[in-house]
Amino acid sequence: MSAMLSIRDLRKTYDGGFQALKGVTLEIREGEIIALLGPNGAGKTTLISTVCGITTPTSGKVTVGGHDILTDFRAARALIGLVPQEVSLEPFEKVIKTVRFSRGLFGHRRDEALIEKILRRLSLWDKRNAQIKELSGGMKRRVLIAKALAHEPRVLFLDEPTAGVDVELRKDMWGIVADLKADGVTIILTTHYIEEAEAIADRIGVINGGELLLVEDKDRLMTRLGKKRIEVHLSEPLDAIPPALAQPGLSLEGEGDVLMFEYDTQAERTGITKLLNDIAGAGLVLRDLSTRQSSLEEIFVDLVTEGRS
Numbered sequence: 001m002s003a004m005l006s007i008r009d010l011r012k013t014y015d016g017g018f019q020a021l022k023g024v025t026l027e028i029r030e031g032e033i034i035a036l037l038g039p040n041g042a043g044k045t046t047l048i049s050t051v052c053g054i055t056t057p058t059s060g061k062v063t064v065g066g067h068d069i070l071t072d073f074r075a076a077r078a079l080i081g082l083v084p085q086e087v088s089l090e091p092f093e094k095v096i097k098t099v100r101f102s103r104g105l106f107g108h109r110r111d112e113a114l115i116e117k118i119l120r121r122l123s124l125w126d127k128r129n130a131q132i133k134e135l136s137g138g139m140k141r142r143v144l145i146a147k148a149l150a151h152e153p154r155v156l157f158l159d160e161p162t163a164g165v166d167v168e169l170r171k172d173m174w175g176i177v178a179d180l181k182a183d184g185v186t187i188i189l190t191t192h193y194i195e196e197a198e199a200i201a202d203r204i205g206v207i208n209g210g211e212l213l214l215v216e217d218k219d220r221l222m223t224r225l226g227k228k229r230i231e232v233h234l235s236e237p238l239d240a241i242p243p244a245l246a247q248p249g250l251s252l253e254g255e256g257d258v259l260m261f262e263y264d265t266q267a268e269r270t271g272i273t274k275l276l277n278d279i280a281g282a283g284l285v286l287r288d289l290s291t292r293q294s295s296l297e298e299i300f301v302d303l304v305t306e307g308r309s
């Protein structure tokens with residue numbers, strides 16, 4: 001299947017010489033949810049702004065639904081919905097008018113049934129006649145999403161959609177994103193919340209210093225880079241690891257009563273069987289056993305720190 005969004009060697013150098021994007025290449029399939037993770041200043045917003053035509057690229061090629069964002073700007077932009085990071089709404093305007101206006105801006109005919117559907121989906125229907133200034137921060141974010149959906153985009157960019165939003169609303173937002181995916185909308189979201197990427201994305205991209213360090217299927221990424229640990233709880237604490245057991249990856253934790261062994265799930269031999277045999281051979285008695293897979297957060301921190309060194 002051809003890519004809904006294709007970004008080739010995209011570079012952006014701001015006036016003053018700062019290189020915010022250093023050759024980003026990324027292809028996104030229709031109906032996919034991709035989360036771009038990166039620390040502050042990584043270039044996430046610059047990437048989104050460039051694709052959406054707010055910032056001009058220095059070089060590179062971007063197409064949306066096959067339309068070039070420079071030579072075929074209108075067609076490309078018509079396919080895109082953008083939910084910006086900053087809440088930028090007219091405080092005295094009514095919710096429904098704000099959303100209607102956004103549709104009109106793209107030259108679409110009025111469609112009250114569609115506006116109602118969008119407002120209902122975002123739980124804004126009851127608030128349709130409220131002025132923006134009467135809404136809570138979370139509700140304002142929903143209005144931003146409603147506005148972005150008003151012209152029926154096929155690709156939706158969400159720049160930090162849940163920054164500063166409470167946990168309940170965040171989960172709600174994830175539900176909305178899942179609904180949109182079910183409708184076939186392609187979604188690119190940037191986030192600081194790794195938990196968010198873990199919860200909703202199909203693929204994860206890690207961006208740092210203007211470079212895309214990796215893009216990978218979420219589950220594959222977690223198996224490939226996720227280290228696994230086995231914790232062996234002993235019935236009696238030890239002062240030190242017995243020499244017969246000592247090996248790389250093994251450490252003594254807790255009060256000396258936990259042997260922690262880090263192993264590679266992809267290796268031909270993980271070393272677990274030998275470890276357990278050696279423990280039994282050393283006459284140690286087990287109280288409990290557990291394993292733990294590193295989280296996406298740990299993978300992310302490792303990647304970004306490696307990139308810096």
Ligand SMILES: Nc1ncnc2c1ncn2[C@@H]1O[C@H](COP(=O)(O)OP(=O)(O)OP(=O)(O)O)[C@@H](O)[C@H]1O
Nearest residue numbers: 014015018020038039040041042043044045046047
């Ligand atoms: N107009 C501009 N002129 C010069 N430098 C800029 C401009 N806009 C952004 N930058 C710089 O480009 C870099 C990337 O910024 P960008 O906003 O894309 O990062 P980000 O990953 O979205 O970060 P955050 O999560 O903090 O929004 C930053 O170092 C920023 O200071």
